[in-house]
Amino acid sequence: MLLPDSDTDFRLLDGGTTIPPELKGAIVVIGNFDGVHAGHRVILQHAMDLAAGAVPVLALTFEPHPRTVFNPSDPVFRLSPKLEKASLLRACGLRGVLNWDFSREFAGLSAQTFVEDILVGHLAASHVVVGYDFHFGKSREGSPAFLFAAGQSAGFGVTVVPQVNLPDGLAVSSSAIRTHLMNADIRSANNELGYHWFVQADVIHGEKRGRELGYPTANMKLSPHCRLALGIYAVSVRRHNGTLHHSVASYGRRPQFDNGAALLETHLFDFSDDLYGETLMVTFHEFLRGEARFDGVDALVAQMDRDSAAARRILQAALPLSPLDARLSFQP
Structure with a gap:
């Protein structure tokens, strides 16, 4: 939903x-960029500054x-799955995203093969930008120093971006x-992301209990790997x-x-329209309380009234955390 079908400039x-x-x-x-958080965006901005509008950034x-590949029994709780991540990267001004299939076989490639086959052979990269802790290739042999030397030999530039800290010093x-x-x-999650965290999913049919209580809801199944704390939230x-x-x-x-x-x-x-089958973007602003069982439906509805008033x-009073946040979750 965040990535318009009409956007032919982004690949x-x-x-x-x-x-x-x-x-x-x-x-x-290069990076995993899960969440495209504030630290990631510093790296991306370095690339955008180098490009200066004259060269695409990918x-x-x-x-x-x-x-997840190395520990499939404990899949990673993704902050931004594939499409959401692509949308965030597009919103940061990039011209494209190349999602390389990661497997144990791929992880076994030598650092030199990664440079020769992917960076040079496949992409013909003119410059490579990575974070300070980026390593690649078998046994993580591809250090930033290795990448610098490989770039000099192959004819591409390399920029390594130092660790990014928030104003309070937290990494x-x-x-x-x-x-x-x-x-x-x-609050802390949103502060470190630099935008309000969101999920996207299709609206499905539920038990219609909310409608019977005077609170009709749009029901959505999130990823089975989502580990968001259970509870009640103020959202948009x-x-x-x-x-x-x-x-x-x-x-x-x-x-x-x-x-x-x-x-x-x-x-x-x-709101009273039919949302079934529609893909919604739900943005999380504040945690209100944990899940609870009440002494009857009347007590539950009374608490729902209080939750709604608090969320409103x-x-x-909510304000965007960044220009990116304004575009994602505040501007109509």
Whole structure:
């Protein structure tokens, strides 16, 4: 939904796909970029500054997440799955994303082969930009120093961006942001992302209990690997037509009723249209409370009234965290 079908200038490519002529010789920025957080965007901005509008910038990233490949019994809780990540990178001004298939076989390539076959042979990179901790190739033999030397031999430039810290001195990392979301610390997660975290999914049919309680909801199944803390949240919803709606959402197992599989149930304020089958973008602003079981339906509805009032107050006062955040979650 964030990546318009009409956007023909941005290319979303899979590994091995022939690179279109307009992206050959691009400045290539490499990383997993899960979440495209504030630290990632410093790296991306270095690439954009180098390009100065004269050369395209292309992200080389990897799918599935390498940690999932090496530990499939514990898949990574993705901050931004493939399409959401591509949309975020596009919003940062990049001209394309190349998602290279990551496997144990790929991880076994030598660093020299990665440079010769992918950076030079496949991409004809004119310059490569990476973070300070980027390593590649078998046994992580491809260090920043190795990349500098390889670039000198192959004829491409290399920029290594130092570690990025927030103004309070904290280092920014995808792992820390995942932990914040798992602990219901939405404020810290959003602060480190530099935008309000969001999910996207299709609206499905539910049990219609919310409608019976006076709180109809748009129900969405998130990834089974999502580890967002269960509870009630102040959220906003962007529809496929671009309209924004203040809302309150429950991500949980419904202890009052069935205690089943986790489901995101979102009530859009002052809204009555049919949303079934539509893809919604739900943006998380604030954690209100954890899931609870109440002494009857009346007590539950009374709490839902309080949750809705709190969400309205929070959302009315909400401000964007960055220009990117303004475009994603605030501008109609």
